[in-house]
Every structure is written in structure tokens, then in C-alpha cells.
Amino acid sequence: xxxxxxxxxxxxxxxxxxxxxxxxxxxxxxxxxxxxxxxxxxxxxxxxxxxxxxxxxxxxxxxxxxxxxxxxxxxxxxxxxxxxxxxxxxxxxxxxxxxxxxxxxxxxxxxxxxxxxxxxxxxxxxxxxxxxxxxxxxxxxxxxxxxxxxxxxxxxxxxxxxxxxxxxxxxxxxxxxxxxxxxxxxxxxxxxxxxxxxxxxxxxxxxxxxxxxxxxxxx
Numbered sequence: 035x036x037x038x039x040x041x042x043x044x045x046x047x048x049x050x051x052x053x054x055x056x057x058x059x060x061x062x063x064x065x066x067x068x069x070x071x072x073x074x075x076x077x078x079x080x081x082x083x084x085x086x087x088x089x090x091x092x093x094x095x096x097x098x099x100x101x102x103x104x105x106x107x108x109x110x111x112x113x114x115x116x117x118x119x120x121x122x123x124x125x126x127x128x129x130x131x132x133x134x135x136x137x138x139x140x141x142x143x144x145x146x147x148x149x150x151x152x153x154x155x156x157x158x159x160x161x162x163x164x165x166x167x168x169x170x171x172x173x174x175x176x177x178x179x180x181x182x183x184x185x186x187x188x189x190x191x192x193x194x195x196x197x198x199x200x201x202x203x204x205x206x207x208x209x210x211x212x213x214x215x216x217x218x219x220x221x222x223x224x225x226x227x228x229x230x231x232x233x234x235x236x237x238x239x240x241x242x243x244x245x246x247x248x249x250x251x252x253x
Contacts, residue, residue, distance in 0.1 A: 041234040043215045050075040051231075052141065052183055052213045056082050060138035061131075063087060063173055065155075066110030067143040068183045070096075078117065085137060087169040089128040092120020109169065132169070132176045140177035142170055144184050144209075146199045149226035149247040151209040153182060154201035174205030186214035186244055193246030195219065195227060217241055219249070228252050 043051065049071035056062060056076065061083045064070050074095040076082045084093040086108045093108065094115035102113035106122070116122070131137060144155040155170055174180055187193055195212065211230075212219045218231040228250045232241055242249050 040216070040236045040240070043233055045215075046071055046074070048183055048213055048215055051218065052181065056139065058082070061085055061091075061136065063132065063137050063140045063177060064093075064108070065140065065142040065170060065173070066108070066168075069141040069143060070108055070110055070112060072141055072183075073114070084117075085128070085131065086114070087125075087128050087132065087173070089123045089125050090114070090116070090120065091123070091131075092117040094120070129169070129172060132172050135176055135178065137173070137177040139179045139181060140173040141181050141183055142173065142204075144182045144194070144204075145201050146194050146196050147182050147184075147209050147212050147221075148196055148199045149221070150198075151207040151221045151223075152199050153180070153204050153209050154199040155182075155204045156202070170204050174208045179210050180205075180208045181211045181213065182209050183213040186216040191244075193244060196246035197248075216244065220252075222250075225250055 045068050049068060053072045053075035058081050063085045064072055073084050073093055083091060085091050086093050088109050094117045097113050097115050104113055106114055106116060108114045142155055144153050146154040153174060184194055209221050216233050216236060217229055219227045220230050222228050227247055229238060230252055238251060
């Protein structure tokens with residue numbers, strides 16, 4: 035586990051860190067889990083169009099408690115809001131956007147990410163609320179970029195940043211950046227994981243000890 039001196043990021047802090055990096059004007063799909071929190075950290079003053087695979091464009095942050103519209107939900111069946119000018123449409127139209135290369139960025143959670151950009155993020159357990167691959171396979175293949183946001187290790191301390199994925203792949207060689215509660219890592223072809231940012235108080239050596247692949251300092 036991280037040392038007491040390390041300011042490990044909460045899930046909301048991870049989501050904000052990622053949200054701050056999204057360029058103006060991008061169309062962004064958010065997967066279920068931690069990725070859905072990203073929409074809560076982009077103010078209306080910024081032009082970022084959030085798309086949900088169940089058929090929303092212009093998705094806003096989560097509604098205030100007591101103001102939920104359960105007819106307006108994201109892909110994880112959570113209530114969301116709609117930005118001014120937003121729209122909702124047929125599932126098939128949504129996947130035409132995804133498969134047609136119209137999504138600038140997709141943000142997904144994962145069980146593992148490998149140094150060559152492979153991602154494993156699906157499961158078939160009966161206890162999972164969203165079993166199997168879902169739309170992640172289409173998004174990984176169709177989006178122009180794929181960023182992953184996840185905890186750096188499992189609950190029992192095993193690395194989720196690895197040399198090669200042990201789980202079945204969702205897609206091969208598609209991840210370009212990973213945001214965790216400890217660091218931001220770029221996936222650089224031919225080099226692997228390059229450390230772009232780290233949690234306050236964390237050293238590269240301590241981060242490496244919690245990582246299952248070789249890390250490279252930026253610059």
C-alpha cells in the first residue's frame with residue numbers, strides 16, 4: 035500500500051485530473067465506473083461534448099439528489115443531465131458515431147493495461163453489473179484515442195500496470211494514456227510507460243515498486 039506521506043488521489047481527484055487534460059472542442063465517450071465522474075469536473079464554460087453509447091450527445095454532470103430523471107441515464111444506468119443543446123437518439127445512431135471514427139476520445143476503466151497499449155477490461159462474473167465486453171470493444175477500435183482511468187493496484191496490492199495482460203484482451207495496442215490514483219502515464223510506442231505526473235510525495239522508485247512494468251521518466 036502507498037506510504038502515509040503520499041497524497042493518494044481519490045476517484046474524484048483522478049477524474050478531475052483527467053478532465054483538466056481534455057482539449058476544448060473534443061467529443062468524448064465515457065465508459066462506466068470511474069470514467070462517468072469525469073463529466074462532473076468539466077464546467078459549462080468549456081466546450082467538451084460528452085457522448086454516451088446508449089444514445090446521448092451533450093451529457094452533463096450527475097443531477098442533484100432529488101432531481102434525477104430516470105429516463106435520462108448513461109451507459110451504466112446512472113441518472114445524468116443534458117447540457118443546453120444536447121440530444122438523445124437511437125442506440126444504432128450512437129454506434130454509427132463510435133464505429134465511424136467520430137469520437138475524439140474514449141475514457142474506460144480497466145483491470146489491466148500493458149506497456150504496449152493492450153487493455154483488458156471485461157468480465158463474465160454473475161456479480162458484475164455490466165458483464166462481458168459491452169461497447170468497450172467498439173469504442174477501443176473506433177475512437178481516435180483511448181485513455182484509461184483506474185486504481186494503480188488491486189485491493190490486495192497486485193499491479194494493474196503490467197508488461198503483458200494476463201486477462202483476455204478487450205483490444206490490442208490502443209491505450210495512449212493511463213490515469214491512476216498514483217500517477218499519469220503515457221504509453222509510448224517502442225518505449226512503454228512514460229511517467230507524466232505523480233501523486234504528491236511519491237518518488238519514481240516507490241511508483242516503480244507498485245508497477246508491473248518498467249517505468250521511464252519523461253524528458
